[in-house]
Every structure is written in C-alpha cells, then in structure tokens.
Amino acid sequence: MDHSSSEESDVSDSDIGVHEEKTYNQLRAEKVKVKHGNNTFRCPFCPGKKKQDYSSKDLLQHASGVGAASKRKAKVKATHLALARYLKVDLAGSLESSPQLATVEHQPPGSEEKYVWPWMGILVNLPTELKGKGFVGESEERLRAQFSRFKPLQVTILWNSTDNADYAIVKFAENWNGMKDALAFEKHFNVERYGKTDWNKINCRRDDLFGWVARSDDYNSLEPTGKYLRKNGELKGVCDLEHEGQRKMGRHVGHYACQIEEKNKYLEELKLMNNQNGLKLERMMEEKDQLFEEHNRNIIELQQHACKDSKRIIDENLNLYEELQAKKHEIDRRCKELNYLATNTNIDRGKLVAEKEKNAKENELLNLANLKQKEADEELLRLVEKHKPEMTSDKQYTHLLLRSSALPVDARFNLHSMASDFLAMLALKPGMDLTGTDIPTPGVSTPAPARDESQEALIIPTGRGEACDRPPVAT
Structure with a gap:
C-alpha cells in the first residue's frame, strides 16, 4: 500500500479521530502489514526511515511518541495513534510487559487510572468559619474565589451525619482543559504537601485545606464524597474519554459530512439554477440590447421625420410669410390707390354735383319747352279744326x-x-x-294697286x- 501518496492530502486536527478509526480498522483487517517475522515489526507509515525493524516494545514507543508529538501533521499523528492502539489492543500478547511506555497525548503519568467524569476535585479539612450552615452560599463563593486560578465551575460543600462541613467538591469544565485545570489543582496541593497521600498519613497536620482529583477510590468510598460522586458522575479512563471523544467526533464528523453532502447537492442545484438563470439573463440581455437597438432606430427615424417635418413647416412658413408680405405690399398699394381714388372721387363728386345741378336746370327748361310745345300743339289742333x-x-x-x-x-x-x-x-x-286701301267686295277679287313712288x-x-x-x- 502506497502511504506516501496518501500523505499528500493531509487532514485537519478536528479529523484526527475519524482518520485514526479508519486506519485502525485497516490494521485490524490486515490491509496494512505490521509484523515481519516472529518478533520483528515495521512501521508501515514511515517507509523511508533508516531503521525499519522494531521489536514490539520499540514500535509501540515509536508509535506513541509520534502520536503525542505536537509538531507532527494531523494525519501522521492519527496513523501512529491507530498503530499504538492496534499494538496495545490486538497484539497485546506479543508486547513485552513494561511500565515505562511512552504515553499518548493528554494521558496522565503512571498507569491507566479511572477518574470521575466530569472532572471533580475534593477539598477536606475546611476552616471553621466555612462550616456554618447559615453561610453556605457565601462559603462556596469564597472557596470558588480562592481557587479561581484553576477555573472551577462550581463548589459544593458536603455535610456529614453530625452536620459538620468537612468536605467540598470542586467541579471543573467537561473537556481536556478542565482536566488540565483539575491536575493543576491537584499538583498545587501536592507541592505544598497537602495532597491525598499527606492526608492519609497518621501524623498529618490538620492546619489547612487538603485537596486532590477524584478517582475510583473516592468514587467507591462510603464517605459523603463517594455518595455525591456516584450521584453526579461516573468513572472513566483517559483512553475511554479519548475514544468517546473520537466517537463523538466521528459522529459529529459523519453528521457534518452528511450536512456537507447535502450542502454540496444543494450547491449543485444552486449552480444549476445559477446556470439556468445565467442563460435566461443572457437571453434577456440580448433581448434588451435588441430592444435598445430597435428603440434607437425608431428614435433616429422619428428624429429624421421630425427634422424633415420641421424643415417643411419652416419652408411653408417662409413661403407663407413671403406671400403675406407680398399681399401686405399689394394691400398697401391698393390702400394708397383707394386713398388717391377717394381723394379724386371727392373732386369728381363736386363736379358731378355741379353737373347734376346744371342738368336739373336744363330739365326744368326742357319741361317748360314741353309745356309750350303742348300748348302749341293744342293751338294747332284748334287751328286745324277751324x-x-x-x-x-x-x-x-x-x-x-x-x-x-x-x-x-x-x-x-x-x-x-x-x-x-x-x-x-x-x-x-x-x-x-x-x-x-280699297275695301274688297265679297266674292270680287280686287287687283293690288300699283305702287306710287310719289307716295x-x-x-x-x-x-x-x-x-x-x-x-x-x-x-
């Protein structure tokens, strides 16, 4: 199996548990070969190393040391942790018993111990001023403030059968940082010779607080502390917590992987929708450009027609203006003629009036002459009759x-x-x-008389x- 190519795609720190579990299953299925010969072992994840052959003890130390190294890549640590687990669990008969094996990360010194989970510390030999029932809350807050550098979440004072407050339980965070704070809490008391070992001595001094981290013997004790620990916690080893954390991490990773897969599917759908919308948008943009071009052409045509119409109207207006000016000049000329004619008419009117008066006088004279003529005719008729x-x-x-x-x-x-x-x-x-002319006689034809030129x-x-x-x- 080519491990050099697999290292090209490294994993993150949050995926160490998942990759360790995967590698461990491969080792158990013997897909990765570890044992070469009866007592000879090789690290399948370090093929280029000069030293190839290990004893079971040396290989376990190598795997544990690499798995606990902080400067190693996450994938290298995961594979070596899986190898160490495989050597301890599945090849336990081949290992040489030795209490000084290298520990994995977060494993406390010494052999595997059971701790109370969540991490808890025990305080004994409480001062007299903290034992009053009327000031329980205040006393707990004073203890919490006193050990605040260890970041305790809660301090609970326990009462025994005689109503004496001899014990207090300090609760820490439920993570590796909580364990670190709990061990620091215990180390503080051990350095000052106020640890659990010092408390169990026959001639121990009882002048101050004693404290330690709760373990299996405290959990199983008949003291009030044991009852409280059994009621509010459980025993777990560091490896158990690691495996449980890895399982939780695996579940979380699987859950997140499913979510990522769903998100990827949703992302693909979004990409498809985006592509479709992009095509629609592209078509709409093309249609918009066509509409813009058509609109611009129509605007240009309208502007051209408007220019032509404006020019035609201006020309017509100019022609009408010229015609109006010509008519105006003609009207002015006619007005002048009319004024001239009116002036001459006034002169001719005077002449006409004078002529009318003259004609009236002549008519009167003619009337008189007619009267005289009539009288003369009557006179002539009388003369003729006479x-x-x-x-x-x-x-x-x-x-x-x-x-x-x-x-x-x-x-x-x-x-x-x-x-x-x-x-x-x-x-x-x-x-x-x-x-x-002769009157004709009936029945007698009368010849026409000859014309007399003298007549x-x-x-x-x-x-x-x-x-x-x-x-x-x-x-």
Whole structure:
C-alpha cells in the first residue's frame, strides 16, 4: 500500500479521530502489514526511515511518541495513534510487559487510572468559619474565589451525619482543559504537601485545606464524597474519554459530512439554477440590447421625420410669410390707390354735383319747352279744326306749314305730322279704309294697286339731326 501518496492530502486536527478509526480498522483487517517475522515489526507509515525493524516494545514507543508529538501533521499523528492502539489492543500478547511506555497525548503519568467524569476535585479539612450552615452560599463563593486560578465551575460543600462541613467538591469544565485545570489543582496541593497521600498519613497536620482529583477510590468510598460522586458522575479512563471523544467526533464528523453532502447537492442545484438563470439573463440581455437597438432606430427615424417635418413647416412658413408680405405690399398699394381714388372721387363728386345741378336746370327748361310745345300743339289742333274746310289743296297745306314755321321745331314737327294725317283723311274716297286701301267686295277679287313712288314717305328735317316720316298726301 502506497502511504506516501496518501500523505499528500493531509487532514485537519478536528479529523484526527475519524482518520485514526479508519486506519485502525485497516490494521485490524490486515490491509496494512505490521509484523515481519516472529518478533520483528515495521512501521508501515514511515517507509523511508533508516531503521525499519522494531521489536514490539520499540514500535509501540515509536508509535506513541509520534502520536503525542505536537509538531507532527494531523494525519501522521492519527496513523501512529491507530498503530499504538492496534499494538496495545490486538497484539497485546506479543508486547513485552513494561511500565515505562511512552504515553499518548493528554494521558496522565503512571498507569491507566479511572477518574470521575466530569472532572471533580475534593477539598477536606475546611476552616471553621466555612462550616456554618447559615453561610453556605457565601462559603462556596469564597472557596470558588480562592481557587479561581484553576477555573472551577462550581463548589459544593458536603455535610456529614453530625452536620459538620468537612468536605467540598470542586467541579471543573467537561473537556481536556478542565482536566488540565483539575491536575493543576491537584499538583498545587501536592507541592505544598497537602495532597491525598499527606492526608492519609497518621501524623498529618490538620492546619489547612487538603485537596486532590477524584478517582475510583473516592468514587467507591462510603464517605459523603463517594455518595455525591456516584450521584453526579461516573468513572472513566483517559483512553475511554479519548475514544468517546473520537466517537463523538466521528459522529459529529459523519453528521457534518452528511450536512456537507447535502450542502454540496444543494450547491449543485444552486449552480444549476445559477446556470439556468445565467442563460435566461443572457437571453434577456440580448433581448434588451435588441430592444435598445430597435428603440434607437425608431428614435433616429422619428428624429429624421421630425427634422424633415420641421424643415417643411419652416419652408411653408417662409413661403407663407413671403406671400403675406407680398399681399401686405399689394394691400398697401391698393390702400394708397383707394386713398388717391377717394381723394379724386371727392373732386369728381363736386363736379358731378355741379353737373347734376346744371342738368336739373336744363330739365326744368326742357319741361317748360314741353309745356309750350303742348300748348302749341293744342293751338294747332284748334287751328286745324277751324280751317278744316279750307284745306283742300297742297297750296293750303304748304300755307299751313308756312304759318307753322313761326312755331318751335318740336311743335312744327308735331303739327306737320298731325296736318299730314288730317289731309290724308280728307283725300279718302268711298270704299277705302283709313290707309287709302280699297275695301274688297265679297266674292270680287280686287287687283293690288300699283305702287306710287310719289307716295313715299317724305323726310322732313326736325332741326335736331333727326328725321320723321311724313305720310303720303293725296292729290
């Protein structure tokens, strides 16, 4: 078995018990070879050492010494402690009896002894001032304070059958430090010659406290101390305590190993969840980046559209401003024209008013002339009626015209028309209508009369650039 490779992975101090138990089981199963020959032994955990062969005694001393060395690695100490245990328990027949074997760590000097567990010390020959029942609590505190350098947890005063306080029990911590304090407590009394051996002497002095660590003989005694120790403790050897501590440590280590395994499983689950969450987060980050890019593109497009719209609106506003300015100039020009026209209109209005007044005066004159004309016409009609029988020839008509020449132009025209009509009526023959046309006889066709050019209308000037038609005069 290659032990050099196994030493590469060292163990911690808290795992010494577990590794010792594991190595001890391997030694018992003879997976690791220790005995070479009848009386020759080798340390399987020191293959490179110059001295290879040991007697059983020397190998036990070697294993115990290495296991108790404080400067050795935890794994080396664990393997050598397991080897020492194997030599003492399983190969006890091969060992040479010797009381001076090297002790393991925390083992008190001498042979294996049984101590009261938890560690307890005994005080005897209490002073008189500490024996009063009324001051038990105070007395216990005084004793605890007196031995405070040994770190006692509790001091209990015991009473015998005569109600005398001759004993006190000092309780220490339930660990190796408690044992160290208990042994120091006992050593203190031994140095001063106030130990258990001195107390058991016949001629011992009884002038001060005596003390020692409680062992099997105290545990089994019939004194009040024995009753108290049997009631509140039990006998255990150092090896038993070591093995019990190792078993507890093994249980704790197993428990912690299970917890570590569970934690590792939970850690693996957390790692898996972390990886899944990492992938989800990565996808979410990619989606976020895509959304950001799309958002930025949309923002850029919106900004571009906004710039275009703003430019278009600005251009339209400029065009509208130019149009408004042009219209404003046009309106100003029209206003000036209107003002000019209004000024000229005021001047023309005056002229128009003057012209209207002039026309009104002329209209009045014309009305007067019309009245005079009307009177002249009436006068002419009376004249025609008066001289009707006498107007039978053109000479008379001409004479009438000459007479009427003294009248105004309009009166002369009207008079001429009336005279012509009157003369035409006088020239009608029987069987003619008022126009001088023969009235047709029923059943007899009448030929159309020949046109007489002499009957054409006679154009008579009126004196106003006008002309009038004179009806034909019968001859």
